[in-house]
Amino acid sequence: xxxxxxxxxxxxxxxxxxxxxxxxAAPPGGRLRVGDPRVVEFVTKFARKxxxxxxxxxxxxxxxxxFFLRKGEIAKAxxxxxxxxxxxRFPRGLxxxxxxxxxxxxxxxxxxxxxxxxxxxxxxxxxxxxxxAEAVLEALNAALSEVDPDTAAAITATQRMVTYDRSDEVxxxxxxxxxxxxxxGGDGSVAALRKYPLAPHARDLTFPDRSSFxxxxxxxxxxxxxxxxxxxxxxxxxDSYWFDQAACSSPRxxxxxxxxxxxxxxxxxxxxxxxxxxxxxxxxxxxAMAVQKRVSAYGAAVDGLVKEIAFDGNGLATLELTDPAVxxxxxxxAGTFANAQVSTLSDLxxxxxRKDQTVSQFGFTTEELTAFAHELAGRGVDRIVPxxxxxxxxxxxxxxxLLAEFSxxxxxxx
Amino acid sequence: MSVFTxxxxxxxxxxxxxxxxxxxxxxxNSAGYxxxxxxxxxxxxxxxxxxxxxxxxxxxxxxTHDLKSVxxxxxxxxxxxxxxxxxxxxxxxxxxxxAGAQTKQLGATLQEVLGGERxxxxxxxxxxxxxxxxxxxxxxxxxxxxxNFGRKHTYVLDEHDQPEVEAVKKFLAEYGGKPFLIxxxxxxxxxxxxxxxxxxxxxxxxxxxxxxxxxxxxxxRAVDNTEFRRRFKEDTGLTRIHNYYGMxxxxxxxxxEGPSGNSLYCPDFADVVIRNPETWEEQPVGExxxxxxxxxxxRSYPGHVLLTEDLGVYNGIDDGDWPGKHxxxxxxxxxxxxxxxxxxxxxxxx
Numbered sequence: 001x002x003x004x005x006x007x008x009x010x011x012x013x014x015x016x017x018x019x020x021x022x023x024x025a026a027p028p029g030g031r032l033r034v035g036d037p038r039v040v041e042f043v044t045k046f047a048r049k050x051x052x053x054x055x056x057x058x059x060x061x062x063x064x065x066x067f068f069l070r071k072g073e074i075a076k077a078x079x080x081x082x083x084x085x086x087x088x089r090f091p092r093g094l095x096x097x098x099x100x101x102x103x104x105x106x107x108x109x110x111x112x113x114x115x116x117x118x119x120x121x122x123x124x125x126x127x128x129x130x131x132x133a134e135a136v137l138e139a140l141n142a143a144l145s146e147v148d149p150d151t152a153a154a155i156t157a158t159q160r161m162v163t164y165d166r167s168d169e170v171x172x173x174x175x176x177x178x179x180x181x182x183x184x185g186g187d188g189s190v191a192a193l194r195k196y197p198l199a200p201h202a203r204d205l206t207f208p209d210r211s212s213f214x215x216x217x218x219x220x221x222x223x224x225x226x227x228x229x230x231x232x233x234x235x236x237x238x239d240s241y242w243f244d245q246a247a248c249s250s251p252r253x254x255x256x257x258x259x260x261x262x263x264x265x266x267x268x269x270x271x272x273x274x275x276x277x278x279x280x281x282x283x284x285x286x287x288a289m290a291v292q293k294r295v296s297a298y299g300a301a302v303d304g305l306v307k308e309i310a311f312d313g314n315g316l317a318t319l320e321l322t323d324p325a326v327x328x329x330x331x332x333x334a335g336t337f338a339n340a341q342v343s344t345l346s347d348l349x350x351x352x353x354r355k356d357q358t359v360s361q362f363g364f365t366t367e368e369l370t371a372f373a374h375e376l377a378g379r380g381v382d383r384i385v386p387x388x389x390x391x392x393x394x395x396x397x398x399x400x401x402l403l404a405e406f407s408x409x410x411x412x413x414x
Numbered sequence: 415m416s417v418f419t420x421x422x423x424x425x426x427x428x429x430x431x432x433x434x435x436x437x438x439x440x441x442x443n444s445a446g447y448x449x450x451x452x453x454x455x456x457x458x459x460x461x462x463x464x465x466x467x468x469x470x471x472x473x474x475x476x477x478t479h480d481l482k483s484v485x486x487x488x489x490x491x492x493x494x495x496x497x498x499x500x501x502x503x504x505x506x507x508x509x510x511x512x513a514g515a516q517t518k519q520l521g522a523t524l525q526e527v528l529g530g531e532r533x534x535x536x537x538x539x540x541x542x543x544x545x546x547x548x549x550x551x552x553x554x555x556x557x558x559x560x561x562n563f564g565r566k567h568t569y570v571l572d573e574h575d576q577p578e579v580e581a582v583k584k585f586l587a588e589y590g591g592k593p594f595l596i597x598x599x600x601x602x603x604x605x606x607x608x609x610x611x612x613x614x615x616x617x618x619x620x621x622x623x624x625x626x627x628x629x630x631x632x633x634x635r636a637v638d639n640t641e642f643r644r645r646f647k648e649d650t651g652l653t654r655i656h657n658y659y660g661m662x663x664x665x666x667x668x669x670x671e672g673p674s675g676n677s678l679y680c681p682d683f684a685d686v687v688i689r690n691p692e693t694w695e696e697q698p699v700g701e702x703x704x705x706x707x708x709x710x711x712x713r714s715y716p717g718h719v720l721l722t723e724d725l726g727v728y729n730g731i732d733d734g735d736w737p738g739k740h741x742x743x744x745x746x747x748x749x750x751x752x753x754x755x756x757x758x759x760x761x762x763x764x
Binding site for chain 2: 286304306314320
């Protein structure tokens with residue numbers, strides 16, 4: 001028998017069978033509803049802890065999370081769940097979350113939205129979790145001791161974050177007990193968890209490997225003021241360097257859209273600005289990472305994908321593609337960007353794959369971007385956002401309206 | 415014929431044209447190598463002002479790509495090693511000529527400290543390491559490569575990696591009165607030879623020890639090179655100790671520790687460049703950086719100028735036991751790791 005370590009609420013270890021029994025029971029004070037005030041109270045208390053200056057300074061990504069979970073934001077998100085007469089919305093039931101092991105904080109978004117939808121949740125937190133994830137667990141436990149006792153009792157009965165060593169028994173039992181299983185962490189995690197059967201009525205919500213790229217309008221760049229150009233470089237820096245360019249929404253390639261002379265000039269100016277942002281932020285590239293980037297860049301040259309490699313210091317490597325269609329989707333090292341010119345956004349349509357998640361854009365109009373999305377026709381690309389917003393989590397993610405996914409509809413006709 | 419004769423100025427004069435010609439040879443015969451240099455904007459007819467100006471490849475390229483300058487039909491031997499970065503195996507292709515050259519030059523390098531004849535040899539390893547000739551570990555390849563330079567081999571460890579004290583005593587009784595050769599990997603030499611010799615009062619004073627492999631496994635025992643040499647000398651009488659630094663990606667080229675210890679020297683057909691990891695410029699003496707190894711031996715694959723993943727420092731130039739640059743290895747670069755959405759990064763071997 002494998003026992004689970006209970007990280008939140010902090011409690012003695014227990015067996016998986018006991019955990020499932022506890023999570024299935026109705027909580028004191030009655031079952032959770034969609035947008036349950038007890039959950040809202042707890043989540044907003046938790047959010048305030050994340051926004052505390054000491055925490056926010058140490059982990060800027062937790063400040064974003066805290067911002068996302070403020071009372072006003074939550075109310076806005078929950079309002080999207082309003083139903084028309086004769087239709088009622090209810091929680092799905094028990095949700096089993098498997099977040100990525102190399103934690104970024106995405107699992108907290110997943111959990112919080114599911115809890116706000118009124119679900120009972122069990123989240124598997126990696127034993128390798130560190131830093132930001134530890135801070136999250138601390139904040140959760142601290143928030144629990146500060147809310148109304150009735151709220152605390154309901155949260156304790158329904159929300160669990162646990163750590164356990166790889167175990168068929170535990171993963172199998174939690175999968176079978178779940179009404180919805182949420183798998184983050186890429187293709188490998190999805191494949192590993194799919195081995196465990198779900199109950200016949202249950203489903204998976206999967207977040208497989210994704211990749212992202214950026215598009216910049218040459219005409220838009222030429223129209224932009226000096227300040228807008230600098231802001232674009234700063235936004236792009238945040239999008240790319242915050243998670244060493246390894247986040248699924250961070251751009252790996254940049255396409256300049258317009259005439260080739262204009263694209264060359266704009267690209268050159270953009271990279272000069274980006275290099276100055278790196279300098280201003282005192283961005284440090286570890287020697288091993290600098291070597292890794294060269295291995296990737298030279299490898300792409302050997303493979304014939306790249307015709308020109310330029311290094312602006314260790315922080316910024318630009319790989320001029322031989323053909324836009326061969327854009328690299330794998331991680332090449334922090335601050336390594338494939339670069340290419342295309343005449344129109346339409347030229348990118350045949351290149352896009354289902355795997356492509358985020359398109360960060362600069363200098364396009366809503367009409368141009370909407371037309372591009374229509375041309376893609378849903379074959380790929382889940383979100384188009386301005387430079388600087390690539391990493392901003394939203395309740396619609398990877399094409400899913402998460403709150404809708406975390407709830408179910410019941411219709412009533414007299 | 416010593417291969418430790420060239421001053422740094424002589425190396426620049428004699429090696430640079432040879433290395434530039436090798437660069438052109440590899441460009442002409444390895445399309446992948448040529449594509450790398452072309453994309454870096456290095457013209458096919460580029461000239462290089464100094465050895466440090468030659469373009470380098472990260473050594474890990476040989477783990478991720480097949481790079482060779484000979485047609486498949488002429489590949490005589492393929493060396494593979496997993497190394498320690500866990501990025502799969504390096505694949506090094508040798509034709510007959512390159513295979514011959516590397517053996518010959520390794521011999522010439524070691525002759526400096528072993529003399530001309532093959533000596534009785536104590537192997538600080540188990541014979542099992544070379545039993546399976548089909549799949550060698552890097553350790554097995556090292557043991558086998560070195561075995562050629564000795565005779566009457568005695569293995570210090572039995573098949574369970576336990577020291578065979580009686581076998582060592584017998585070897586010393588028979589050959590210990592004259593120069594004999596000892597070979598092994600640094601941590602094994604310390605664990606299995608030094609401690610056994612000390613505890614059994616063995617006399618190793620006629621030994622010549624050749625060892626390699628780094629100090630990482632000995633850190634928790636607080637043994638560095640100086641301590642290693644001091645204790646061997648005090649407790650076993652062994653004073654002729656030569657560490658060496660080399661890698662399968664530049665097979666046949668070893669940088670050998672000089673007689674007075676604590677510094678590695680370049681054979682005449684090789685050189686070393688310590689680079690600043692920020693600017694990639696050459697570092698002055700005493701400033702640590704990333705080690706680049708340079709050798710004229712790699713002719714069948716473009717491995718003549720390689721950036722390693724080790725840190726090192728010049729101890730001096732033309733002022734040591736032998737002419738040329740001499741340096742120390744300080745350790746490995748820490749691994750490059752990134753956070754992200756996926757648990758594993760395809761293509762990110764680091």
